[in-house]
Amino acid sequence: MGCSVSLPGGLNTDCQMPQAEIKNVLICDKDVKFSFTEKDVLANWTTKIKQDLTIHAIAGLVNYSPTTDDPNIVTNAVSKAKSITNRPVPSFEFMLDANVCDFKAILQTLKGGVYGIFFEMQDGTIQGYLDQSGTEVGYFKPYKARINAYTKGAQEIDSNESFKLYVNFLNSNELENQFYLEPSWSVTELLDAMPIGLNIVKTAIITAATATQAFQVNTRCAEGKTGLVVGNLEFSASKSNVATPNAGTFAEVGGGAYTVVVEKGVSTPIVSGDLVYMRVKVLSGSDVTHLSNWIRIEGITP
C-alpha cells in the first residue's frame, strides 16, 4: 500500500491539455532502452529498427479499448467507509489495420510472449516510461506487456474489429512513471526505416536423399522477390536443433522460387529428427532492407 505524502502544490494550471489518445503502438523487444540523451536522436531509433531488429512493428490502429478491470471496492462493515483492496494492472485490446499478410506474420509471432510496447499518441509524442530505480535510472523504456494476436478469420460486416492484439501490461509502476517523449522528428520516419516484409513459404516436401527444399519468396501480398543470393539466407543456430545449419547449394528457379540444400556442419544433409529455421534477410551495408518470416525445415531420412 502506498503511503506517500499528499499531492504537493505547483500544478500547472496554465497548461491544461487533455491527455492524448493513442494513435499507434510500437512493438519491440522487452529490453529496448534509450538513455536520457539517446532517446531524442532519430538515428538511435532507426538503428534499432533496421540494424538491431529490436523494434519490430508499428501496428496501424483502427480502434482500441482499455480492458483494465475496475478496482475492488469494499465497504467497511462497521464504519461504512469504502476502501480499495486491489490495483488491477492495465490492459488493452487493440484493433489493427494491417494487410492479411502482415497480420499473418503478427499472428505467428505474438503468442503471449513478453514484449516492450511504446505508444505513439495523437499529438506525435511517444509514451513509454522513465526508469527511476536500479542501475538504469533515467532510461526511456517501453512498457512490458504480454501480447497475443488473435483473428476471427475475416472482418465481420461493417466492422473493423476482427484483427486484435491483446496487450496485458505486467507492471503498474511502469505506467506510473510514464514519460512523454516529444521528438523533433515524426514517427512516420520510423516507418520509413522498417525493412520491407517478405513472405517465405515451403512449396514442396523436402527431397529426402539430398535435403533439397523448394521455397517461394514474395514481397508481402505482392509479387515474387527475385535476385536473392545465398548470402541473403539466414539460418538460426539457436532455433535449429543441429550445429551450424547452412546451405549446401542454392539456386534461383525464377519468379521468386528457389531451392536450397539444407545441411548441418560441413556437407551433411539434414535427416529425420533434424530441424532448421531459415529466413531471408537482405542487407545494404549494416541496414536490413528486406526481412521475411522464419520457416521450419525438417529433414527426412530416405
Added chain:
Amino acid sequence: MKVWINPAKAKMPKKEQDEWVALMAKHHPETDWKTLMSELNATHNVKRTGRKSKED
C-alpha cells in the same frame, strides 16, 4: 538456372565429393552437377589429378 555450391565441398575428399555429385545427379538430373563441381574445384584451385592423397 544458376546454381551456387557451398565452397566447403571443394575441400571434401574426392570419394565423398563424387558420391555427392552422383546423389545430386540422380535426384536433380536437370542440373549438370559434375561440371559445376569441376568449376568449383578449379575456382578453389583443387587438384584432383596426379598422386592420390591419403584421404583419397
